[in-house]
Amino acid sequence: MISVTLPDGSIKEMASGSTPLDVAQSIGERLARDTVAARIDGKLVDATTAFTKNTNLELVTLGSADGLEVYRHSAAHLMAHAVKSLFGDEVQVTIGPAIENGFYYDFFSERHKFTPEDFDQIEKQMQELIDADLPIEREEMTRDSAISLFRDMGEDFKVELIEDLPDPTVSLYRQGDFVDLCRGPHLPSTRKIKAFKLTSVAGAYWRGNEKNAMLQRIYATAFPDRKELKSYLAKVEEAKRRDHRKLGRELDLFSFSEEAGAGLVIWHPKGALLRTLLEDFERREHLKRGYDIVMGPQILRTELWKTSGHYENYRENMYFTEVDEQSYGIKPMNCLAHMLIYKSKIRSYRDLPLRFFELGTVHRHEKSGVLHGLLRVRGFTQDDAHILCAPEQLDSEIKGVLKFVQDVMGIFGFEYELEISTRPEKSIGSDQDWERATLALMNALEGSGLPFEINEGDGAFYGPKIDIKLKDALDRKWQCATIQCDFTLPERFDLTYVGSDGNKHRPVMVHRVILGAIERFLGVLIEHYAGNFPLWLSPVQATILNVTDNQAGYAETVWEKLRAEGVRIQRDLRNEKLGYKIREAQVEKIPYMLVVGDKEKENGTIAPRHRSGKNLEPMTPEEFARFIHAECRLYN
Ligand SMILES: [Zn+2]
Ligand SMILES: [Zn+2]
Numbered sequence: 001m002i003s004v005t006l007p008d009g010s011i012k013e014m015a016s017g018s019t020p021l022d023v024a025q026s027i028g029e030r031l032a033r034d035t036v037a038a039r040i041d042g043k044l045v046d047a048t049t050a051f052t053k054n055t056n057l058e059l060v061t062l063g064s065a066d067g068l069e070v071y072r073h074s075a076a077h078l079m080a081h082a083v084k085s086l087f088g089d090e091v092q093v094t095i096g097p098a099i100e101n102g103f104y105y106d107f108f109s110e111r112h113k114f115t116p117e118d119f120d121q122i123e124k125q126m127q128e129l130i131d132a133d134l135p136i137e138r139e140e141m142t143r144d145s146a147i148s149l150f151r152d153m154g155e156d157f158k159v160e161l162i163e164d165l166p167d168p169t170v171s172l173y174r175q176g177d178f179v180d181l182c183r184g185p186h187l188p189s190t191r192k193i194k195a196f197k198l199t200s201v202a203g204a205y206w207r208g209n210e211k212n213a214m215l216q217r218i219y220a221t222a223f224p225d226r227k228e229l230k231s232y233l234a235k236v237e238e239a240k241r242r243d244h245r246k247l248g249r250e251l252d253l254f255s256f257s258e259e260a261g262a263g264l265v266i267w268h269p270k271g272a273l274l275r276t277l278l279e280d281f282e283r284r285e286h287l288k289r290g291y292d293i294v295m296g297p298q299i300l301r302t303e304l305w306k307t308s309g310h311y312e313n314y315r316e317n318m319y320f321t322e323v324d325e326q327s328y329g330i331k332p333m334n335c336l337a338h339m340l341i342y343k344s345k346i347r348s349y350r351d352l353p354l355r356f357f358e359l360g361t362v363h364r365h366e367k368s369g370v371l372h373g374l375l376r377v378r379g380f381t382q383d384d385a386h387i388l389c390a391p392e393q394l395d396s397e398i399k400g401v402l403k404f405v406q407d408v409m410g411i412f413g414f415e416y417e418l419e420i421s422t423r424p425e426k427s428i429g430s431d432q433d434w435e436r437a438t439l440a441l442m443n444a445l446e447g448s449g450l451p452f453e454i455n456e457g458d459g460a461f462y463g464p465k466i467d468i469k470l471k472d473a474l475d476r477k478w479q480c481a482t483i484q485c486d487f488t489l490p491e492r493f494d495l496t497y498v499g500s501d502g503n504k505h506r507p508v509m510v511h512r513v514i515l516g517a518i519e520r521f522l523g524v525l526i527e528h529y530a531g532n533f534p535l536w537l538s539p540v541q542a543t544i545l546n547v548t549d550n551q552a553g554y555a556e557t558v559w560e561k562l563r564a565e566g567v568r569i570q571r572d573l574r575n576e577k578l579g580y581k582i583r584e585a586q587v588e589k590i591p592y593m594l595v596v597g598d599k600e601k602e603n604g605t606i607a608p609r610h611r612s613g614k615n616l617e618p619m620t621p622e623e624f625a626r627f628i629h630a631e632c633r634l635y636n
Contacts, residue, residue: 003054014051021047021188024059034061036192037070037185044070046138046185062224072098074136074187075196075222080105081178082125083218087112093180094157094206094215101232102221106204108157114216119198122218126196133191134176138184146170146181153179157206195229196222199236239474244526245373251531251588253539254374263371263378265519273539273568275518279359281537282383282515289404291357291385296337298361299328307492308336317364334360335511338386339493342507347497352507353389353397359518360384374523381518387510388495391436394508398444398466398483401512405468405481406448408514411635412525414470417477418450421458421465428461429487437485437508438464462488472528480516480524485509531589532611536632541568542592542624544606545581554601558594558621565625569594586611594624 004012004023012023020038024031024047035047039058044066047059060067076096083091083105090112096105107114141149143162149172150158158181162170173182175190187193198220206212223229240246248254253271260266267275283293299321305311310318310332319330331337338356347354361381370376389397409416420441423434441464445452452466459465463485469477486509489495496504515521525533535541542562546555552573559571570590572581578595585593594606605618619627 002051004051005054005056007058016052017050019048019050020045020057020059023057031059031061034063034067035059036062036067036187044185046188048138048188049185068224069098070185071187071193071224072103072222074190075193075220076103076105077136077173077175077178077180077182077186078126078129078190078193078196079103079122079198079218079220080107080180081129081175082122083107084178085129086121086125089154092155092157095161102199102219104217104219106206106215106217108206108213108215114201114218116198116201123196123198126193129176130190130193132176133189135189136173136175136186138186139172139174139179140169141172142169143167146172149179150181193222194224195226196220197229197233235474239476239527242474242527242530243373244375244523247526247531248373253526261378262368263366263376265374265377265379270539274533274537275522277537277539278515278518278522279381282359285404285408286355286357286383286385289355289400291355294338294341294356294358296331296334296340296358296360299330300336302327302329304336305329308489309492317366319363319365330363331360332362332364334358334362334382334384335386335489339489339495342388342495343493347495347507349390349497349499349505352497353387353393355385355387357383357385374519374526377517377519380520382513383515383518384511384513387512388490388507389510390497390499390505391433391508394437394440394485394510395443397510398440399447401483401510401514402444402448402466405514409468409470412528414472414528416468416470416481418445418448418452419455419467419469420445420452421455421460421467423459423464424457424461426461427459428491429463433487433508434464437487441466441483441485460484460486462486470524472524473530474527478520478524480521481512481514482516483510483512486511533589533591534635535591535628536635538591539568540570540588540590541628542570542594542608543585543588543590544569544571544573544594544596545578545585546573547578547595547597549575550598551596551601555596558596558606561621562625565622567625567628582609592624592628 001013002016004014006012012026014023021032021035024035037060038045038047038049039060040049040055044060060070062068062071076098080093080096084093090109092108094106094108096103143165146162147159150162161181170181171183172179173184173186198218200219202217202219204215204217206215221232223232251270252268253274254268255266256264257266286293302311302320314332318332321328321330341356342354359381361379363379366376366378387397422438445466465482465484467479468481469479471477490506490509495507497507499505544555544559546552555571555573559569562569572585574581582593589611591611593609595609596606600606600618603618605620606624607618608616608624610616
């Protein structure tokens with residue numbers, strides 16, 4: 001007999017040669033069904049691994065992250081198995097790991113090009129293999145026999161993989177007539193896979209190297225049951241529908257052009273207006289909170305970037321230019337000009353805190369592979385501010401920023417999560433500075449009444465920070481606001497103020513953004529609202545539609561009147577059916593459609609119709625303008 005110790009400390013006496021699955025079975029049918037793998041003395045193994053000595057056992061169920069990964073990895077083998085049974089020698093297998101939300105498998109084929117049209121057939125074959133309830137069995141053999149096994153099967157990529165392995169023995173997993181080189185663990189049987197779906201196909205280089213063969217990667221996903229799979233797929237569909245790149249095109253907000261350069265946004269009239277509205281909002285909100293608006297130059301002499309340390313630490317991401325034999329760095333951050341403003345005169349403790357705010361456009365060289373619509377670009381504008389304060393003011397300043405973040409997230413309807421990152425091993429600044437700053441951040445977080453996580457040792461080398469991740473309507477998380485304390489820059493630039501004691505003191509510096517990059521925030525916002533911007537942020541608030549040519553002249557007067565009243569309005573006076581014009585305005589997601597027919601013309605009114613389909617009472621253009629302005633003042 002063997003003693004098996006479970007995580008709760010209880011001990012099971014099992015016959016030698018029994019398995020984790022047997023243990024699960026002895027506890028209950030349900031647990032046995034949910035068990036997909038096990039940890040024996042901490043090592044992740046198959047649930048069918050036989051015990052040979054006394055062990056500590058943890059059953060890994062489908063409900064855990066490890067369990068789900070094993071499940072998805074087994075689904076990847078299943079997909080490869082199905083592809084091999086359908087395409088045989090036409091296709092060679094390579095690798096197929098589990099990834100976030102699913103799995104993929106990379107195939108090589110010179111004869112067959114996979115397309116979504118193949119998915120149905122592959123899925124059917126996978127289902128047949130599931131129904132066959134094939135046991136998935138681990139096998140170990142010497143490296144040399146594994147090499148000849150895969151060579152005989154014509155699987156050259158597998159041969160190459162094994163040749164690179166240092167171990168004298170390797171493990172394989174077999175199910176029916178399919179065998180794959182694999183560390184495992186795997187599900188005990190194909191029958192365990194309940195819900196899967198192939199999603200897309202893309203090219204990928206063998207071992208990620210562009211000098212190697214081009215493979216075909218089939219992406220897929222698998223969930224413990226059909227219900228979960230269905231809700232995941234619905235979410236993916238919704239995300240596609242809301243994709244800001246698609247909506248950006250449909251709403252004619254922005255574009256990118258290879259001629260201009262990758263990662264550089266070109267704002268079209270409606271997009272530029274949207275952005276301006278957001279920037280105006282930012283200026284108002286900052287002024288309300290005691291910030292000063294400042295502006296720095298786009299390029300600054302390279303010597304200054306050397307003083308700040310950016311040249312040494314951040315050069316690869318910067319763009320440089322040379323004029324009159326003088327080298328300049330295009331700014332990747334806005335801090336430096338703000339420091340020069342601080343240094344432009346002698347500062348007293350009575351001047352503090354100083355809060356310098358700039359909608360600062362910066363350029364950072366990002367690798368072309370990571371560029372993604374508005375979410376990852378090379379030129380962007382931050383709502384950046386630097387607070388310079390006395391150490392004893394830090395506490396209330398951080399609280400103020402956090403309150404600012406809360407207010408703004410509330411206006412846009414975002415939920416969010418907070419994280420604090422503390423002192424890393426490699427860092428500068430005195431213990432006292434770090435303690436004070438970390439305490440100030442902690443206090444502010446605790447005062448906010450919101451839960452937060454601590455990332456021990458994850459702060460910047462120059463100070464601790466708070467990161468705020470917002471959650472959009474689809475529950476996706478985005479890093480936007482951050483609050484960072486900085487001990488280096490005041491030091492490097494020798495910033496001082498005269499204290500009440502008449503001596504010189506060093507101010508503390510806080511870098512902070514509320515929305516982060518305007519581009520990125522707008523990308524998130526477009527998806528969050530699915531393009532249905534609230535009235536105050538809509539680049540077009542209303543469109544005027546005439547029923548027939550008979551009211552074209554009247555519609556024109558109303559359009560001019562409302563424009564003069566500050567309503568953002570467009571007109572559609574084409575000789576088209578009203579229904580057609582309404583549908584177009586709905587595609588453009590314009591909040592109000594103002595219909596004018598003969599009756600409205602006669603009464604000097606308009607009939608507003610909301611994009612939701614709700615009709616308002618007819619009103620005069622003046623009344624409508626007042627209504628719009630009142631609604632916008634509420635910021636929603
Ligand atoms: Zn595998
Ligand atoms: Zn900064």
